[in-house]
Amino acid sequence: MNVAVLVQQLINGLAMGCIYSLVALGYTFIWNAVGIVNLAQGDFVTMAAFLYAATLSNKLGFGLGLSLLGVAAAMSVFGMGAERVVYSPLKDAHPRAVMLSTLALGILLSNMYIIIWGPYPVTTQGPFGQGVIHFGEVSILKQNLFVIVITGVLLILQWLFFRRTTLGKTMRAVAQDREAATLMGIDTGRTIAITFANSSILAGIAGILLAPLFMVSVDLSMVGQKGFASCVIGGFGSIIGATVGGILLGTIEIFVAGFLSSRYKDAIVFLILIFFLLVRPQGILGKKAGESL
């Protein structure tokens, strides 16, 4: 096995991992704010991928910038709507009830794609098509490099948003102590809706990044499960954990596919998930182990 292939695989794994991280962060922010796992997160990704591939890119011919804006706008509205319908009416109920309602939303969405975009998988070129870039013997899909760069930029933007802006800080305050935040005069309902919007935008960007790499179909929602596994590996509720867990999972997965068999890839991911749930439920960096699950 030569070094070039190793580096190539590492970068492919990193790219996949970046996408898992974005999905995992979507879970994390909602989990921290309201203590529920949004089981429709994977369907949010698929919805955005369809919207981007089938409608914005293929049909309307939008470029990348415009598509990003369009998907972000659509997903933020959708995220706030989802909060109003799925979470808000049940906010005083048991978390399990809320999670069931997110599960129902996911099922509803996966049928909506078929109604809106038809039963056939959609493909799209994306900004780089199958373009490859060469560094000596290493050749890398441009789209994969793009995924890594965009994720990096997005992580920095998220960090700045949560540390530097008043809105970001109020979102953290609500997640850390909702009652104290209420006493500070923060509108917690609105803040939680914005948290859903933010998680939905992250899912949306994950969808845009995935669309050119895979066929866009209902099966894409699998990244929801991968994102969930990333959270468990990194430690549910930990932002750094979600990021690290995602990157780790993406990398392991690509290496398993490359050196063992791509057929066992998903099985191995779920073995890792089960291993963590049994042996280290708090994950690598987590503190509280899913207490209200």
Next chain:
Amino acid sequence: MLVVRDIDVSYGNIRALKGVSLEVQEKEIVCLLGANGAGKTTMMRAITKLVPVQRGAIEFMGQVLNDMSPAQIVRQGISCVPEGRKIFPEMTVLENLEMGAYPQGYTKAEMDQNLEKAFALFPILKERMHQAGGTLSGGQQQMLAIARALMAKPRLLLLDEPSLGLAPLLVERVFEAIQQINKQEGITVLLAEQNARMALRISQKGYVLVNGEITLSGTATMLQNNEEVKKNYLGG
């Protein structure tokens, strides 16, 4: 300034407050004494609208608060230091204070000015400015909770058991600060306490709450000399 008129608050079948009335005059320190479970926290939660009031009225500066949201209450000039302090544990001391200032929407200059005031009151907070709130000691957290509430520039400060879980020396320090806030800033204080001795020492007036009902009220001096209070709250 604050008038609570004959209010009822229930949690399901539990009647936590039964026809409670009290009054706080401007610039006073008034204490609300009572054992664990008497209903002190419920009173604070009723004023700040964290629990709904089933009957009666709460008025502040001539305005009826009944239909206001918690956010509107803070903007009327009522800030609360809740029981157990409720610091944002993963936010820095500075960020905690900024959250306290949220209802005011200060400019940078106003923020700095108010931060300086908070740091003058509790210098330890300046030293710990960039430390996470959750890493502070109990006493420091209590100081942070008070400073955070003051950032909103309240006219009335509600304090729910500020002495809870603090060593005697720290209790002294916190009560000194409460007196200082009252005297220098002219902020009115409603203080809920189990520690009647300390509370009566700095208050002008007091109410005794037993099982959700006011059983006794009067000037602090009167309560300090009352046999009931001596026996039940001042240790004989």
